Amino acid sequence: MSSSELTQATAGAETGPAGSVRLDHVTHRYGRGGAAFTAVGPVDLSVPAGEFLVLVGASGCGKSTLLRLIAGFEEPTRGAVRVSGAQPRPGEAAGVVFQTPRLFPWRTVRGNIDLALRYAGVNRAQWPERRAELLARVGLEGTEKRRTWEISGGQQQRVAIARALAAENPLLLLDEPFAALDALTRERLQEDVRRVTDLTGRTTVFVTHSADEAVFLGSRIVVLSKSPGTVALDLPISLPRGDVDAEELRDSEEFAELRAEVSHAVKSAAAA
Known part of the structure; x- marks a missing residue:
């Protein structure tokens, strides 16, 4: 292979659909020696461009750690994280909304x-x-x-x-952004985020511990096990999106069934 062909091949490996996310055998550890602990992993996860993925699980399961890895704020101890086919760079890979x-x-x-x-x-x-x-x-x-x-x-x-x-950015990351808000404001902002992301078509990864919030927002839900977080459930959500009545959606039988399934999975994963 010539040097130009090698350069082209390398460049091709560093491209992918804008906003797509891929985690290959990702593990992340904090600390050193006897004080070290594994926060997440191993995790294999692929998020297609335009998907609204919700990471849900009990506190301490590694949801926020995964989000920081996708944002490029931290690098995995093992494995690889790719955003749009390339290693994520802080401030460039995604728009990020924090808890505060x-x-x-x-x-x-x-x-x-x-x-x-x-x-x-x-x-x-x-x-x-x-x-x-x-x-x-x-x-x-x-x-x-x-x-x-x-x-x-x-x-x-x-x-x-x-x-x-x-x-x-083609990717939006949100880390429990409504956790400190009252119930009414939280629901209104959930509706805002659902509407805005549907309009813009951005890939979205949203972290929450609420089954209700996960089902309302996501086109796909991944439930994480207790620390170290691994994928306990990967569930596509078939609820209608776009111009829908939020209250009617929340009151539907299908919504209630999905919420119960996710809630049960979160409790089971936390107890395992």
């Missing part, structure tokens, strides 16, 4: 969004249009001039989601 909004309190809503647009390399002349589009997507029109401490917790998390969407 992590906004800059001295900036307005506008300032937080503009900072994300700047880091995303968006031309400054396009900021007003892109900002308005992002805020409209998360239902925050008219809040541009307000400080982050002047808006509710749910609105702050919407700003965080808008900020994560600013770079137009």
Whole structure:
């Protein structure tokens, strides 16, 4: 094989469908020596582009660890993680929303969004249009001039989601973003995320410990066993997506059956 052919072959190995995720025999350990422990693994998982995957399991099963590995914030102890066919790089592989909004309190809503647009390399002349589009997507029109401490917790998390969407990465990662919110706000934001991801077609990986949230959001659910987390259940979700009535969906018999199946799997995996 010539050097040019070798270069082309290597480049081909580092490409894949935009937003796709693949974990091959991934194991991750923390600590060294006698204090070391395995958080997850081995895990083999393939997430096609455009899928909404929910990782669900009891606390401490390694859900957030897997998300950090996919984001490129950490590297696996063994195995390989690929996003769009390449090793993920922090800040480039995906937009990330954490459990807390992590906004800059001295900036307005506008300032937080503009900072994300700047880091995303968006031309400054396009900021007003892109900002308005992002805020409209998360239902925050008219809040541009307000400080982050002047808006509710749910609105702050919407700003965080808008900020994560600013770079137009084909992959969106969310780590229990609604855990600290009241039930009503949580349901509304679940509906927002479902709608936004359906509209944008982004691959989404969402971490939760709630079977109800997992079934409502996901087109596929993976239940993790207790630490070290491995795949205990891989379940496709056939509930309708797109323009659906959220309350009708939550009240459906199929939803109740899937929620019971996932809840039982989480409890069984945690007890095993």
